[in-house]
Amino acid sequence: EIVLTQSPATLSLSPGERVTLSCRASESIRGYLAWYQHKPGQAPRLLIYDGSNRATGIPGRFSGSGSGTDFTLTISSLEPEDFAVYFCQQRYKWPPITFGQGTRLEIK
Amino acid sequence: QVQLVQSGAEMVKPGASVKVSCKASGYSITAYKMHWLRQAPGQRLEYLGYIRSNEDTTNIAQNFQGRVTLTRDTSISAAYMELSRLTLDDTAVYYCARGDFGDGNWFDPWGQGTLVTVAS
Numbered sequence: 001e002i003v004l005t006q007s008p009a010t011l012s013l014s015p016g017e018r019v020t021l022s023c024r025a026s027e028s029i030r031g032y033l034a035w036y037q038h039k040p041g042q043a044p045r046l047l048i049y050d051g052s053n054r055a056t057g058i059p060g061r062f063s064g065s066g067s068g069t070d071f072t073l074t075i076s077s078l079e080p081e082d083f084a085v086y087f088c089q090q091r092y093k094w095p096p097i098t099f100g101q102g103t104r105l106e107i108k
Numbered sequence: 109q110v111q112l113v114q115s116g117a118e119m120v121k122p123g124a125s126v127k128v129s130c131k132a133s134g135y136s137i138t139a140y141k142m143h144w145l146r147q148a149p150g151q152r153l154e155y156l157g158y159i160r161s162n163e164d165t166t167n168i169a170q171n172f173q174g175r176v177t178l179t180r181d182t183s184i185s186a187a188y189m190e191l192s193r194l195t196l197d198d199t200a201v202y203y204c205a206r207g208d209f210g211d212g213n214w215f216d217p218w219g220q221g222t223l224v225t226v227a228s
Contacts, residue, residue: 034214043112046216049209055216087153091213096169099153 002026002093004100006086012108015080021073021103023088028068032092035064035073038102039084047086048073083107110134112204112219119225125192128222130204132185138162141207142187143215144178148200158207159187194226 003026013019023033031051038044046055048064051071061076075082088100115129130142144156157168159178166178172191180187187204202222205215 032210036215043203043218043220044205044215045218046208046214049214049216053209055209055214089153089215091211094213095155095167096171097155097213099155101152 001096002029002090002098004088004090004098006088006100006103008103009101010104010106012106013078014108015078017078019075019078019105021086021105023066023071023073023100025069025071025090027093029090029092031067032090033064033066033071034089034091035062036087036089037082037084038087044087078105080107110206110217112206112217114202114204114219114222117223117225119227120194122195122226122228124194125190126194126224127188127190128202128204128224130187130189130219132187132206135206137180137185137187138182141212142178142180143205143207143213144176144189144202145205145215146200146202148197151200154200156189156202161207161212191224194224196226198224199226200224 005024007022033051035048036044047058047062052064063074085102085104087102111133113131118126120126140161141158143158147153159166168176175192177190205218208216
């Protein structure tokens, strides 16, 4: 089973700042990684798939990069609505599909 | 607007079964896989399985084989997840999610989640 490890666990930043979140796979998953945003009480939302493709309707400030074992999600300038939990998912080697433990992005 | 709306919270006893529904709107459920996942308190998401787009066959994750049954009713655009022989460890928020992009194994959109609490 491929283990996804996200870092950091929590990040405290201010609106307008740039942020980079990390997701590391226990073995190569080529480019088959997605990023999701999850706010309390809401459905998770797909942001990025296949490593770097933005999903429908996702603002341009969100970008994904990486391949193999190391991936990043970058938010170029934080908006107030971006404070949430972000988690990654791989679909390269499954079953099982696996997820990272999440990074909580909180307002400083 | 593509949307998935799930049934309400459930409280069930150990050993019982629970069935969660997921009503789709804005698209045809025969055109996309429907996946099911769960998240227990303080844990990362866990994948349960999916029902195929164009037929009623399923692929259930190994950890849940024999306990999870996925079905659907295309006449009302609904999908169902039934989990049997519940234990306290099955307490979690359960999600349905449409499989989209690539080979249909990215999840977009998701339902709002259904809290299943197992307690005696």
